[in-house]
Ligand SMILES: *[C@@H]1O[C@H](CO)[C@@H](O)[C@H](O)[C@H]1NC(C)=O
Ligand SMILES: *[C@@H]1O[C@H](CO)[C@@H](O)[C@H](O)[C@H]1NC(C)=O
C-alpha cells in the first residue's frame with residue numbers, strides 16, 4: 001500500500017513538488033539513538049570538527065556519549081527528553097520547557113542543533129558557571145568552556161571533596177558579583193536566575209546521589225570532569241541515579257541554592273522576557289515589536 005502510494009506520488013509532479021517542499025521537516029532521527037554508531041554502549045567520543053556543540057555541558061556530554069546524536073544536530077523535543085532520561089535519569093518535567101526554548105532559538109521549526117541554544121536571552125543567559133557572558137570581551141564567547149570562569153565553582157566548598165546545595169548557592173552569588181563588575185550589558189532577571197538555579201540543581205543531582213535530598217553531595221572530580229571534558233565519569237566511579245530526578249526532587253535542593261545565592265536583579269533588562277526567536281527582540285518595549 002505504501003509502495004503504491006509512493007509510486008503514485010512520483011507520477012504526479014504537483015505532489016512531488018509538495019513532498020520536496022516539505023523535506024525541511026524530515027528528520028535524521030525519529031528517536032534518540034539507543035546505541036552509539038558502532039553499536040557500542042555509549043562510550044565517550046570527543047566531537048569532530050563538523051559536530052555541533054553548545055553552551056550546555058550536560059547536553060554536550062549526552063552527545064559525546066551517543067545519547068543524543070553524536071553530530072549534535074537534528075534534535076527534537078522527544079529526542080532530548082529521551083536522552084536526558086536515558087543518560088541522567090532526569091524526568092521530562094525538568095527539561096521540557098528548556099527543550100521548547102531550544103526550538104525557539106533554532107532556525108528550523110521542529111529541530112535544533114546544540115550550538116543554536118546559545119542564542120543570547122532565549123534560554124541562554126549571563127552569569128554562567130562555565131561560559132563567559134555574551135557581551136564580555138575579548139572573545140564574546142558564550143559557547144565554549146572557559147577555565148577562568150569555572151574557577152569559582154572549581155574552588156568552592158573548600159576542605160571537603162564534594163559540592164552541595166550550600167556551596168552551589170555561594171557559587172551563584174560569587175559569579176553574580178563578578179559579572180556585575182565586568183559586564184556593562186549584563187542581563188540578570190528572575191527568568192535567568194531560575195534557569196541558573198535549575199542548572200546548579202542539575203549538576204548536583206546528576207553527579208550526586210539524590211536520595212539524600214537537600215543534603216545531596218556531588219563529588220568534585222565528577223562535576224569537574226563533566227564540565228571540563230563533557231564526559232560521564234564512569235571510569236572514576238560515577239553511576240546514574242536509581243531515582244528519577246523530577247522537579248519535586250530538585251525543589252528542596254533549589255530552595256537551598258536560592259537562599260545562599262542572595263539574588264538581586266541587576267543589569268540592563270530587568271524584565272523576565274523570553275526572546276522568541278533569532279529575529280526576536282530582547283526588549284519588545286523598546287523595539288516596539290516581538
Ligand atoms: C538536519 O538539520 C540541518 C540544519 O541544522 C538541515 O539542513 C538538515 O536538512 C537536517 N537533516 C535532516 C535529515 O532533517
Ligand atoms: C547549527 O545551526 C546554526 C544556525 O542554524 C548554524 O549556523 C551552524 O552551522 C549549525 N552547526 C553545525 C555544526 O551544523
Ligand SMILES: *[C@@H]1O[C@H](CO)[C@@H](O)[C@H](O)[C@H]1NC(C)=O
Pocket residue numbers: 132136137138139141146147148149
Ligand atoms: C575566559 O574568560 C576570561 C575572563 O573573562 C577571559 O579573560 C579569557 O580571554 C577567556 N578565555 C577564552 C579562551 O575565551
Ligand SMILES: *[C@@H]1O[C@H](CO)[C@@H](O)[C@H](O)[C@H]1NC(C)=O
Pocket residue numbers: 157160164165166167214215216256
Ligand atoms: C555543604 O557542605 C558544607 C561543608 O561541609 C556544610 O557546611 C554545609 O552544611 C553543607 N550543606 C548542606 C545543605 O548539606
Ligand SMILES: *[C@@H]1O[C@H](CO)[C@@H](O)[C@H](O)[C@H]1NC(C)=O
Pocket residue numbers: 209210211239240241242
Ligand atoms: C544512592 O544512595 C542510596 C542510599 O544510600 C543507595 O541505596 C543507592 O544505591 C545509591 N545510588 C547510587 C546510584 O549510587
